[in-house]
Structures are given as C-alpha cells and as structure tokens.
Amino acid sequence: MFSKVLGKLGIKTNQGRETFYGYIFILPWLIGLLCFTLGPMIFSFITSFADYNMRSIEFTGLDNYIYMFTKDQLFGKSFMNTLVYSLMNIPLVTIGGVIVAVLLNKTIFGLRTFRTIYYLPSIMVGVGTYFLWMLLLDPANGLVNAALSVIGIDGPAWLTDPNWTKPAIVLMHLWGLGGQMLLYLARLQSIPNDYYEAASLDGANAFHKFIKITVPLISPIIFYNLVIGIIGSFQVFQEGYIFSGNGSGSPAGSLLFYNLLVWNNAFKNFDTGYANAMCWFLFAVVMILTVIVQKSQKKWVYYEEGDNDD
Amino acid sequence: MKKRISVLCLAAAMILTAFSGCSSSDSQSSGSAGSGSESNNTPTETVELEFWGWWSSDARKPYIQEMVDNFNESQDQYKVTYVDIPFGDIFTKNIAQIAAGNPCDIMANSMEEVRFRANEDQVEALDEYITDDIKSYFYDQYIDACTGDDGVLYAVPYSVDTRAIYYNKAHFEEANVDPASIQTWDDLIAAADKLDQKDGDTWTRVGFMPVLGNGGVDTWMINANKGVAWFNTETLEPTVNSDVNKDVLKWIRDRIDHYGQAEYDNLSAAFSSGMTDPFASGTISMLVHTSAYTSSLAQTAPDLEYGVIPLPEYKAGNGHTANGGGFVLEVPKGAKNVAASCEFIKYATSKDTQDFLATKIGDFSARNDFDDSSEFFQNPITQDLAKCLEETSTVIIPNEIKGYTDVINPLIEEGTLGITDTDTALDNAQKAFEDFVASK
Numbered sequence: 001m002f003s004k005v006l007g008k009l010g011i012k013t014n015q016g017r018e019t020f021y022g023y024i025f026i027l028p029w030l031i032g033l034l035c036f037t038l039g040p041m042i043f044s045f046i047t048s049f050a051d052y053n054m055r056s057i058e059f060t061g062l063d064n065y066i067y068m069f070t071k072d073q074l075f076g077k078s079f080m081n082t083l084v085y086s087l088m089n090i091p092l093v094t095i096g097g098v099i100v101a102v103l104l105n106k107t108i109f110g111l112r113t114f115r116t117i118y119y120l121p122s123i124m125v126g127v128g129t130y131f132l133w134m135l136l137l138d139p140a141n142g143l144v145n146a147a148l149s150v151i152g153i154d155g156p157a158w159l160t161d162p163n164w165t166k167p168a169i170v171l172m173h174l175w176g177l178g179g180q181m182l183l184y185l186a187r188l189q190s191i192p193n194d195y196y197e198a199a200s201l202d203g204a205n206a207f208h209k210f211i212k213i214t215v216p217l218i219s220p221i222i223f224y225n226l227v228i229g230i231i232g233s234f235q236v237f238q239e240g241y242i243f244s245g246n247g248s249g250s251p252a253g254s255l256l257f258y259n260l261l262v263w264n265n266a267f268k269n270f271d272t273g274y275a276n277a278m279c280w281f282l283f284a285v286v287m288i289l290t291v292i293v294q295k296s297q298k299k300w301v302y303y304e305e306g307d308n309d310d
Numbered sequence: 311m312k313k314r315i316s317v318l319c320l321a322a323a324m325i326l327t328a329f330s331g332c333s334s335s336d337s338q339s340s341g342s343a344g345s346g347s348e349s350n351n352t353p354t355e356t357v358e359l360e361f362w363g364w365w366s367s368d369a370r371k372p373y374i375q376e377m378v379d380n381f382n383e384s385q386d387q388y389k390v391t392y393v394d395i396p397f398g399d400i401f402t403k404n405i406a407q408i409a410a411g412n413p414c415d416i417m418a419n420s421m422e423e424v425r426f427r428a429n430e431d432q433v434e435a436l437d438e439y440i441t442d443d444i445k446s447y448f449y450d451q452y453i454d455a456c457t458g459d460d461g462v463l464y465a466v467p468y469s470v471d472t473r474a475i476y477y478n479k480a481h482f483e484e485a486n487v488d489p490a491s492i493q494t495w496d497d498l499i500a501a502a503d504k505l506d507q508k509d510g511d512t513w514t515r516v517g518f519m520p521v522l523g524n525g526g527v528d529t530w531m532i533n534a535n536k537g538v539a540w541f542n543t544e545t546l547e548p549t550v551n552s553d554v555n556k557d558v559l560k561w562i563r564d565r566i567d568h569y570g571q572a573e574y575d576n577l578s579a580a581f582s583s584g585m586t587d588p589f590a591s592g593t594i595s596m597l598v599h600t601s602a603y604t605s606s607l608a609q610t611a612p613d614l615e616y617g618v619i620p621l622p623e624y625k626a627g628n629g630h631t632a633n634g635g636g637f638v639l640e641v642p643k644g645a646k647n648v649a650a651s652c653e654f655i656k657y658a659t660s661k662d663t664q665d666f667l668a669t670k671i672g673d674f675s676a677r678n679d680f681d682d683s684s685e686f687f688q689n690p691i692t693q694d695l696a697k698c699l700e701e702t703s704t705v706i707i708p709n710e711i712k713g714y715t716d717v718i719n720p721l722i723e724e725g726t727l728g729i730t731d732t733d734t735a736l737d738n739a740q741k742a743f744e745d746f747v748a749s750k
Contacts, residue, residue, distance in 0.1 A: 054409040055431040055643070071749035073717050073742055134583040140576040157575030159582065162729065241398075245582055252727055253720025267402050269713045270430050 044276040052273035064277035075278070077253055078261040085166045085257065086233035093173055094225055097180030102214065104181065105188045115185070122178035130242040133172045134159065144171070159243055162254035169239045169255075180225050187218045216302040223293070223301045230289050234282060235259055258282060357650045359390045359415035362404065366394040369605050373670040381657045390416070390654050404642060408432055413642035415651045421455050421636040422706055424465045428458035429709045434641040435462045439652035447661070452676040455706055456638055466659050467676030469667070470636035471600045472702040473529055474695055475622075476607075479615040481505055481515070481595040489619050495561065498596075498622045502565075505595040513573050516588075518596040520562050522577055523589065525598025527562060527722055528705075532633040534558045534624035537703045540718065540743070546711055548743035550718060551736040558624070559725050559732040571728060590614060600634075601695045605672040618694040620701065634702035636676060674699055710750070717746045 006012070011020055023030075048065075051058045068075050104115050121129075136143045137158035145155030158168040195213050204212065215222075237259035241247050247264060249256025258278070266275035365374050371394060378392045393414070395403060407413040419427070427433050440463055445453050452467040475498075477489055485504045492498050502517030520530055531539035534554050541548050549555070566574045577594070580586045589597040590611035598621070607614060620630040639658055641651045657663055664675040668686040674695070686692055707715070718739040725735025 053430050054405055067749070071745075073745060073749075077720075131583065134579075135585055138576075138579045138583060139572070140579070142579075157572070157579065160575045160578050160727075162724075162727065248716070248719060250720065250723055252723040252729060256720065264716060267405065269716075270405070271713075 045280060047273045048277035048280050050273045051271075052276070053270040054272050057273070060273075064274045065281075067274065068277055068281065074253075074256065074261050078249075078256045078258045081166070081249075081254065081256055082234055082236060082258040085169065085236060086230070088166060089170045089173055089233050089236075090226065090229040092170055093177050093180065094222060094229060096174050097177045097225065098184055098215075098218065098222065100177065101181045101184030101188055101218075102210065105185060118181055119178035121176045122182075124176075127238070127242060129172075129176075130239065133168075133175075134243070137168055137171075160251055162252040165243065165251065165254045169236070169243070172239070183221050183225065184218055187221050188214070191217050217304070219301045220303060223297050226293055227290055230293065231286055234286050234289075237263065356386065357388050357647055359388055359647070359650055359654060361390050361392050361416040361418075361654065362400060362414040363392065363394055363418040364397040364400050365418075366396070369609060370671055373667060376670075377658065377663055377667060380663075381654060384657070388650050388653055405432065408642050408644055411644050413644050415641065415645050415647065416654055417640055417642050418468060418637055419465070419640055421452065421465070421467060421470070421638045422704065424456050424638055424640065425458055425706055426709055426712055427640075428460075428462070428464040432643050433464045434643055434645060434648050434651075435464060436466065436641065436648070436652060436655075437463050439649055440466055440656070444656065447679050448659075448676045449678050451704060452636065455636075455704055459709065465638035465640035466655050468637045468639045468659060469673035470634060470676045470699065470702075470704075471602055471674060472634040472695065472699045473525060473598055473600055473632040474618045474620055474698045475518075475596050476523075476589060476599055476603060476616050476618055477596045478589070478592060478594075479617055481592070482617075485595075489617055492619055492622050494623045494626055499565070502596065513569060515592075516569060516573065516577065516594045518565070519569060519574060519577065519594070520565050520598070521726060522574075522581060522594070523597040523599045524603070527559065527726055529598055529621070529633050530558050530562060531555055532703055532705065533621050533631050534628070536629050536631050538705055540714070541711065546708060546747070548714075548740055548747065550722075550743055551733070551740040554624075556733050556736055559722070559736055562726060563728060563732050566726070566728070587611070601674055601699070602672065604691060604695075608672075616691075618691055618698070620694075620698045630698070630701045632698055632702050634699070634704055636704065711747060714743055714746050717742045 003017075006017055006020060009020075011017055047057060049059055049061060051060050051063075100118055104111065104118065108114075137145075139145055139155065139157040139160070142155075142158075144158070148155040156164040158164050158171075191214070195217075196209055199209050199213060236257045240249055240255040240257040240260040241263070244250045244255045244260075247260060247268070249260055259282075262275045262278045262282075265271045265278065361378065363374060365371050374394075375392055378390050382389050401419075404413065404417055404419075424433070444466075445463065448467050452470060453463070456463055456465040456467060458464050475492075481487075482489060482505075485501075487501045487504055492501050498518060505515065505517035506513070507515035521527060528539070534557075535552075537543075539552075539555060540550050577588055580588050587606075587610055588594045589599075590607060592614075607616065621632045623630055639655045641648050641655075645651055659677070661677060661679055664677055665680070665684050665686060667673060668675055668684070672692075680687060682688070687696065721739040721742055722735055724730045724738075725732040729735075730738070
C-alpha cells in the first residue's frame with residue numbers, strides 16, 4: 001500500500017524510502033514547530049531589534065544588543081551564575097548517571113526495587129518538588145544536614161548562603177538523575193558479556209573494563225545527554241524563581257539565572273524587546289556549544305556501526 | 311466502503327470540534343447571554359464579565375465569591391464570574407491576554423505599579439465612570455497611587471496594608487516588658503534583650519530580628535527616612551549611601567550578629583519554606599509583618615495571644631512610618647465593556663462591600679468614611695493596626711527609574727548577610743544605581 005503511494009510520488013529507491021519514513025517520524029514535531037513555535041520565534045527575533053512592551057513596537061536597531069553588552073549590570077552577573085551552575089551541574093549529573101546505571105546493572109538482590117527507587121524522582125516534577133527540597137535543605141531541621149551531621153559535618157545554610165545556593169540546586173538535580181540512568185542502563189544491557197570475558201582473559205581489571213569497554217559503548221548516550229544537559233542547564237529558571245521567593249534571585253543575586261533575568265525584563269519591567277534580544281544571545285551560545293560538542297564527538301564517541309558522520 | 315465513510319465522518323467531526331474550540335469567546339465575555347441576536351441592545355441584556363484575582367484560599371475565596379454572588383443578585387444587567395488564577399501566573403496571563411486583545415474585564419493588581427501599567431498602556435482610563443464624588447471617599451494618597459502621570463485615574467483602591475510589630479503577650483508578661491514602652495529603636499532593642507533566652511550556645515527564644523517575617527531592609531530604611539529612602543523624590547538622584555541609610559544597615563547587621571548568622575539562616579529558612587512560623591510557634595517574641603498577618607495567625611495559631619505595636623521611631627520624634635501597599639481593581643486595556651466593569655468595581659469598593667470584606671477577611675479598606683461603628687473596627691488588634699495605617703508610606707517608583715531595585719537589592723543584601731561590610735555594600739549599591747540611571 002505504502003510502496004504504491006511512494007512509487008506514485010517518484011520515490012523508488014530504498015534510501016528515498018528511508019528518508020521519507022524519517023520525515024514521517026518527525027512530522028508531529030515539524031507540525032508543532034510550524035504551527036506554534038516558528039511564528040513566535042520570527043516575531044521574537046524581529047522585536048529583539050525594537051523597544052517592544054507587548055503593546056507597541058518601536059524599532060531601535062542594535063540598541064538592545066548594545067545595552068546588553070555594555071550597560072546592563074545584571075547581564076554579566078546572570079550569565080556567570082548560569083555558567084557556573086552549568087559547569088557544576090552538567091559533569092556531575094552526567095557522571096552520576098553513568099555510575100548509578102553501572103551499579104544498577106549488576107545482578108544484586110532487590111535490583112528492580114532499587115531501579116524503581118532511583119528512577120522515581122525523575123517523574124516527580126513541578127513546583128512541589130522544589131518545596132520538598134526547601135524542607136530537605138533546611139539548615140536546622142532538614143534531612144540533608146541531619147544526614148551530614150551523622151558523619152560529623154556541620155551542614156551549610158543551603159538556600160540562604162549565596163555560596164551554597166547553586167550546589168544546593170545541583171544536589172537536587174542529582175536526586176533526579178533517574179531519567180539519564182535509564183538511558184545508560186538500556187545501553188548497558190545491550191553490551192555483550194563476551195567483551196568483558198575476553199578482557200578478563202587478557203588480564204583487565206574492573207576499572208580497565210569500565211574505561212575501555214563500558215564508557216566507549218555508552219558514549220553515544222553520554223553524547224546525547226551532554227547535548228540535552230547543556231541546553232537544559234542554560235535554560236535553568238524555575239529553581240531560581242522558586243528558591244528566591246520573589247524572582248529577585250536572592251540571596252545576594254546568587255540565584256539570578258539568565259532566564260530569570262529574561263523573565264524579569266519581559267514580565268516585570270515589560271522590556272520585552274530587550275528580553276527577546278537576551279533570548280537570542282542565549283540561543284547563539286547554546287548553539288555554539290552544541291556544535292562544538294557535535295564536532296568533538298568524532299574524537300570520543302564510538303558508534304559500533306563505524307558511522308561517525310553527523 | 312461504509313467503514314471509510316464513517317472514518318471520514320469522524321475525522322470531519324473532530325476537525326469541526328477543533329475549530330469550534332478556536333472560535334472567538336467574545337460572546338461570553340461581553341455579549342448577550344440572553345436570547346440571541348434579536349435581544350441585542352435591549353435593556354434586558356445581561357453582560358457577562360470575568361473578574362480575575364489570585365485569592366483561592368479557604369480564608370478568602372468563599373467571601374470573594376459571596377461578594378460576587380451578592381453583586382449578581384443585586385441587579386440583572388451584569389453577571390460577574392470570579393476566576394482565581396495562581397499568583398505566579400496571573401500577571402503573565404493578564405499581559406498575554408491584553409497583548410492578544412482579549413483580556414478579562416476586571417483585574418485585581420498591585421497598587422504600587424498602577425502608574426507604571428498606565429504608562430505601558432495596559433489599563434483603561436476610568437475617569438469617565440469613577441467620578442470625583444466617588445474618589446472623595448478614598449484617602450488621597452491611595453487615589454494618587456491610582457492616578458497616572460497624565461492625571462487620569464486608572465484603578466480604584468480595593469484593599470491596603472501596613473506593617474507593624476506583632477508581639478507575643480505571654481513572652482512580654484514573663485519578661486516584664488510593657489509594649490507601650492517601645493517607642494524608639496533603642497527601646498525595641500532593650501525589650502528584645504530582655505526577651506532573649508539562651509541555653510548554652512543555642513538560642514531558645516529570639517527577642518527580635520529586624521529582617522524576618524515581612525519586614526525587610528526597606529521597612530527600616532523607610533521608617534528612618536520617613537518615606538522614600540533610596541532616591542530623592544524630586545530629582546530622582548540616588549541617595550542609597552546616605553548617613554542615615556548607613557546607620558540603619560549597620561543596625562540591622564548588628565542585630566543579626568547579636569544572634570549569629572546561623573540563627574538568622576535557620577529562622578530565615580523556616581519562614582521561606584512556609585512550613586513553620588517561628589512567631590506562631592513561640593520561637594520569636596516580636597516580628598514585623600503586614601496587617602494581613604492576622605488572618606494567617608487565625609489559621610496557624612488560633613490560640614496565640616498576641617498584640618500589635620507600631621514600628622518604633624528611629625530617633626525620638628522621627629515618626630512611626632511603616633511601608634505599606636495595597637491592591638486595586640482595574641480594567642485591562644482592550645476590555646470589551648469598561649462601563650460595565652466599572653459598575654462592579656464601584657460595588658466591590660463601596661462602603662458596605664468593603665465593610666463585609668474587612669470583617670470577613672481582615673483586609674483594610676482605603677476608604678475614609680469608616681468609623682468605630684463598623685464591626686471590623688471593634689476588634690482591638692484592628693484598632694491598633696488602623697493607627698499604624700495612619701503613618702504608612704506607599705512608595706511609588708517613578709517610571710523613569712523603574713527596575714533600579716533589581717540592580718541595588720543584591721548588593722545591599724551582601725551587606726545584610728555580612729558578605730561585605732554594610733558601608734561598602736551601600737557605596738556599591740549607590741554606584742550601581744548611578745550607573746543604572748546613566749544607562750537609561
């Protein structure tokens with residue numbers, strides 16, 4: 001049936017069919033992009049060159065971008081906050097996901113229960129989770145500091161000390177790394193045992209097997225999580241909005257993330273054109289980082305099929 | 311074949327349903343709810359209006375709904391529907407609806423930013439419907455806050471608040487502190503020292519910490535400056551690092567140092583998470599909070615015996631100025647029937663309705679025609695708060711320097727938290743404010 005339709009469309013080769021099926025699969029996303037996202041994106045780009053407050057548009061050329069780089073005192077602070085948070089969050093969550101997945105790939109008693117327990121937090125999303133963590137991170141009565149005190153550590157004031165607010169959020173994200181873990185686990189299960197047995201015969205220890213077999217074989221998933229992690233980390237917003245209470249990024253501006261500043265400009269100060277300009281700068285940064293990671297994959301991502309092309 | 315026809319029919323029905331979902335809702339927001347096009351413009355037409363607010367708690371929503379129902383029953387021209395939208399969403403939804411040309415009909419909003427919203431063309435002018443005789447029933451400062459730079463009225467005051475010090479009566483009796491003796495900041499500290507209790511290195515009772523509850527650095531700055539603290543109201547020049555401000559911030563930091571940063575962190579986290587209230591639980595003896603705190607205490611600590619005193623004077627004779635604000639009712643720009651919206655606004659801000667809301671919810675009215683005969687004002691706590699309201703300053707940020715707080719607050723907070731010394735923090739904030747003004 002389908003092959004007849006494809007034949008009528010002039011698609012007769014296998015490769016042509018593959019391409020066609022590919023487009024069919026991404027069609028829902030494409031329709032979403034064309035109907036709901038593309039229009040606002042174009043509008044946002046145009047108004048990034050304007051003084052736009054959601055009621056009127058007055059084009060001002062590059063003024064928004066010039067103000068951003070030369071005059072806005074909060075731009076640099078918010079960008080650095082986001083960068084520092086990303087530098088802590090991306091590696092820790094990625095490494096944490098791999099470690100937990102490897103541990104849960106062992107045959108131990110109650111494995112399914114452990115996997116469920118580790119995965120459960122990743123399906124608990126929303127504001128409720130943040131309030132739950134506000135209680136867990138309470139310096140006097142929170143579970144986190146209570147646990148630390150057991151091993152003799154006097155826990156910090158996680159959400160009131162500006163030096164500890166970003167680590168607090170990273171800690172919260174480590175709790176929710178079950179989503180990443182599941183992807184690693186799926187890949188780990190497909191690695192044939194023969195590889196490890198052969199390595200054992202050659203005298204490789206557990207660490208060598210992990211570095212030389214496990215990591216290369218799960219590297220496509222690490223690559224995928226890295227790209228998604230970069231995009232997600234630079235878009236951090238809710239954590240700053242909820243934990244600072246009023247969207248101000250307190251304490252002492254330590255939670256003023258880039259997207260929180262965008263939100264404040266768009267919806268508190270109604271400098272929506274300027275907020276749009278900030279969004280496009282962030283888009284450029286994330287795009288550049290993604291391209292760099294994409295290009296670097298040839299050096300460290302291993303595809304079994306031997307196809308390392310983009 | 312039949313199967314295909316039924317599939318096609320189903321698909322067509324789905325598409326039609328989808329498109330009907332996208333149809334304009336004008337008929338609901340302002341059109342006739344009566345009997346079709348023939349009845350348009352007839353006197354019996356019922357205008358349907360949407361009133362947006364964020365009050366959804368059991369302490370408030372039933373009374374807002376009752377007020378709306380009473381309005382609907384009082385006449386048959388208008389039918390108002392109350393829609394409660396979470397506080398975190400309502401303002402973005404409002405501006406999105408305004409931008410889309412399909413806003414709600416009546417919107418509750420903050421009093422402090424009416425002028426800003428008027429400047430941004432987000433609200434309808436109400437002068438035509440809210441006449442001078444109606445305006446005369448409200449205190450001038452609140453009508454002024456609802457008036458744009460162009461002298462036009464854009465909102466009507468709905469409720470106002472102030473700040474005061476709530477004190478635990480049992481603690482005061484035990485420590486032999488007379489609340490009436492707390493007149494100045496020095497008196498306040500002397501009382502706090504008497505109320506403090508310590509077990510070894512652990513504070514078991516904290517007399518008073520200035521920046522907890524709903525009192526921030528702003529509260530004490532405004533109190534000491536008898537109003538606006540961060541800029542000159544005439545020239546708009548920054549005055550962040552004035553001598554008075556430096557003295558105030560140092561006083562605040564000294565009080566935190568008195569109890570220790572760890573104690574401040576613990577109490578601050580307790581208030582932030584909202585799960586425990588150290589004043590309600592008796593950990594703190596005195597706390598700055600808004601006049602709306604009474605309704606919160608009625609729920610969290612119904613048996614707590616507490617009283618209220620005005621914020622003390624920075625120096626004797628300086629005045630008990632408190633910072634306060636309030637909420638207004640306004641008509642978003644592009645609303646379909648401004649006259650009809652104003653009818654509801656007039657009802658909601660009338661003396662009888664305001665008396666009903668004040669009695670049931672505990673909010674103060676901005677009206678000036680209440681007297682002691684009102685049930686609400688029979689309550690001694692209300693009477694004390696009403697005295698505080700008389701010395702309340704509502705700071706309206708001029709549109710020219712809107713957004714400056716985003717720049718200076720993190721720097722001032724560094725001083726409050728002891729990251730930099732307080733004078734340096736204010737000097738940095740002064741410089742940041744000046745740069746902000748220069749960049750505008």
